Every structure is written in C-alpha cells, then in structure tokens.
Amino acid sequence: MLEGAAILGRILGVTRLYVGIEINKRDAIAALEQYAGDYGVEVIPLKVQYPQGSEKQLINAITGRVVPAGGLPMDAHCVVQNVGTAAALTAAVKQGIPLVERIVTVTGEVVKYPGNFRLKIGTPVLEAVRFAGGVTEEPGKLILGGPMMGFAQRTFQVPVAKNTSGILLLPERRAVNFRSEGCIRCGRCVQGCPMKLVTCMLANAIEAERYDLAEQNHVMDCLECGSCAYVCPAKRPLVQHMRRAKAEIRRNRQLAAAAAGGKK
Ligand code: SF4
Ligand code: SF4
Structure with missing residues (x-):
C-alpha cells in the first residue's frame, strides 16, 4: 500500500503523501509508521468519528482545507485514493497482476x-x-x-465485486422492516448531516421529483453516509432519496451533454 502511494505520488507529481488512520487503530498506526518514512508517506492519526473516511472529510481532517460546495478534491489541490487501490497499483505496476482479489470484511452477529x-x-x-x-x-x-x-441485497446469490468492502449478515430479529412515517420537523437529520445539508427539505423536494430544487440545495454534496436516515425518528428513507436524486441529476447532465454534443 505504501509503495502504491509512492507510485501514485510520482505519477501525479504531488509533494506530500498522507495516510489517515483513526487513532483507536493503534496497531495499524504502529505497523505503518515503521515503514512509511521509506516511501515519503506521513501517517496521520485521526479523531474517531463517523463519517471520517469520505474524501471531503479526510481532506479537511488532514490538511485543514475545505472542498467547495459542488467541487472535487482537485479544487482543494488534493487527490484521495483508497488504500486498496494503492495496494492494487503496486501489484499492477511491479508484477503485472490485474485486480483479481481484494480484502473483504465478513462480519455480523450470525457469522x-x-x-x-x-x-x-x-x-x-x-x-x-x-x-x-x-x-x-x-x-x-x-x-x-x-x-x-x-446496500441490502434481495438475494444471497451475489458475488464479491471489486467494490465489495464488506459482507454483513444480520439475524432476522435485527433485520427490521419498518414503515416510514411523515416528517415531524424535529431537525435531527439536519443536525446530524456532516455536509450541513437541510436534509428534510431536500427529501421533500425529491419526493416531489423536484430534482432541480434538490440540485440548487446542494444534494450533490451528499456523502451518502446514512447519518440522516439513522437518526430520523420517522424512519424516512433519507439516504435512499439522496442517492436517487444524485443518480437522476447525473443522468440529466449526461443527457444534456449528449444533446449539446449532437447540436455541434
Ligand atoms: S447521507 Fe444524509 S447525513 Fe449523510 S451527507 Fe447525505 S444528507 Fe447528509
Ligand atoms: S429527522 Fe426525520 S422527522 Fe426529523 S426533520 Fe429530519 S426528516 Fe423530519
């Protein structure tokens, strides 16, 4: 992973390389610190909080920079890569091995x-x-x-894919099927949103299929962290709404770009 980070750094011409690890993973921090210096990588212990691993949070926690609303890490002069990508890069560059395997966490009460x-x-x-x-x-x-x-699956007949970070199995008693109720305007979703989005209002716009309003109110900055849905006492499917809106907006942008291309 460290070697992959160094390769990435060389390709991108970056001056500083960091690996962020939550501070309670002391064994991982100690293991990486032994070798990180050899690859020009600095290990940064991070506060334990959720969400912490998304690129915007990582950039802020490590560099203090803020990715502007609607922006990309490049706008803060940063590139964020997954540790798995870095490790796969070493295998590809040094041994010519494509991505054929990955580390997967298999967990849950019933495992x-x-x-x-x-x-x-x-x-x-x-x-x-x-x-x-x-x-x-x-x-x-x-x-x-x-x-x-x-993502909950409808069937167990699914394979491990390149983006499968974990397999989580819940017992029947925890797999609660709840019914969503109307918003009680408690504001808990807004308080819990790390991106400071007005989640309940966004959800209202999305339920009315007003994706234009959702876009104007920065739904594309949603990390899909699920915090809003987790705290909502009305059990509104807030994160699912955000995902749907983002997919619709992306699709509309592609259609608009294709239409603009056709006119040229
Ligand atoms: S999933 Fe909810 S809490 Fe998380 S960033 Fe998106 S709107 Fe905010
Ligand atoms: S947490 Fe749920 S009930 Fe409370 S304001 Fe947000 S959407 Fe409405």
Missing part, C-alpha cells in the same frame, strides 16, 4: 468467525461466509458494504 479475508473477485458471497466458518443461525438480511453505507 461464526468474523474477520478480514483476501477473496478473489467473483467469489460467491455464500462461499465467503462459509470461509468465515458459516453462520450460527439463519441470517435475515445481507448487506454488501458497511452497516451505514452498504
């Missing part, structure tokens, strides 16, 4: 031996769970990714 596993891309999820010792009881829900940002 017998939860842990991190190096799995081939395409490994069936059921096989990965078997590799982790199988289950202690019938799982009620499968989520690919983490508990906050992951």
Whole structure:
C-alpha cells in the first residue's frame, strides 16, 4: 500500500503523501509508521468519528482545507485514493497482476468467525461466509458494504465485486422492516448531516421529483453516509432519496451533454 502511494505520488507529481488512520487503530498506526518514512508517506492519526473516511472529510481532517460546495478534491489541490487501490497499483505496476482479489470484511452477529479475508473477485458471497466458518443461525438480511453505507441485497446469490468492502449478515430479529412515517420537523437529520445539508427539505423536494430544487440545495454534496436516515425518528428513507436524486441529476447532465454534443 505504501509503495502504491509512492507510485501514485510520482505519477501525479504531488509533494506530500498522507495516510489517515483513526487513532483507536493503534496497531495499524504502529505497523505503518515503521515503514512509511521509506516511501515519503506521513501517517496521520485521526479523531474517531463517523463519517471520517469520505474524501471531503479526510481532506479537511488532514490538511485543514475545505472542498467547495459542488467541487472535487482537485479544487482543494488534493487527490484521495483508497488504500486498496494503492495496494492494487503496486501489484499492477511491479508484477503485472490485474485486480483479481481484494480484502473483504465478513462480519455480523450470525457469522461464526468474523474477520478480514483476501477473496478473489467473483467469489460467491455464500462461499465467503462459509470461509468465515458459516453462520450460527439463519441470517435475515445481507448487506454488501458497511452497516451505514452498504446496500441490502434481495438475494444471497451475489458475488464479491471489486467494490465489495464488506459482507454483513444480520439475524432476522435485527433485520427490521419498518414503515416510514411523515416528517415531524424535529431537525435531527439536519443536525446530524456532516455536509450541513437541510436534509428534510431536500427529501421533500425529491419526493416531489423536484430534482432541480434538490440540485440548487446542494444534494450533490451528499456523502451518502446514512447519518440522516439513522437518526430520523420517522424512519424516512433519507439516504435512499439522496442517492436517487444524485443518480437522476447525473443522468440529466449526461443527457444534456449528449444533446449539446449532437447540436455541434
Ligand atoms: S447521507 Fe444524509 S447525513 Fe449523510 S451527507 Fe447525505 S444528507 Fe447528509
Ligand atoms: S429527522 Fe426525520 S422527522 Fe426529523 S426533520 Fe429530519 S426528516 Fe423530519
């Protein structure tokens, strides 16, 4: 990973390389600090908070810079890459090995031996769970990714993909199917949003399919962290609304660009 970071730094011509790790991962910090200097990388212990791993949060926590609304890391003169990408880069550049495997966290109350596993891309999820010792009881829900940002799956017949960071299995009693109620205007979603978005109003606009209003009110800055949906007492599917709006806006932009291209 450190070597991959150095390769990336050379390709991009950057002057400083950092790896951010939450401060409670002391063993990982100590392990990286042993070698980081050899690759010109500085290890930065970060406050433990959620969300911390998104690029805008990382840039702010490490450099103090702020990515402007609607902007990209480049606007703050930064590039953020995943540690898995950095490690894969070393394998590709030094050994000519394409991305054929990745580290996947297989976890959840019902998993017998939860842990991190190096799995081939395409490994069936059921096989990965078997590799982790199988289950202690019938799982009620499968989520690919983490508990906050992951995607619930309709079926267990899915494979590990290059973006599968985790496999989370919940027991039936935790896989609650709740009904969404109307907004009670408590403001908890607004208080909880790390991007300072007025989430409840955005959700109203999106429910009315007013994606133009959502765009004007910065929905594209949403990290999809799920904090708003987590704290909402009315159980509104807020993060799902944000994802839908972002996808619609991107699609509309592509259509507009294609139409503009056709006119030239
Ligand atoms: S998912 Fe919700 S809390 Fe997280 S950034 Fe988006 S609107 Fe804000
Ligand atoms: S947390 Fe839920 S109920 Fe409260 S203001 Fe936000 S959307 Fe409405």
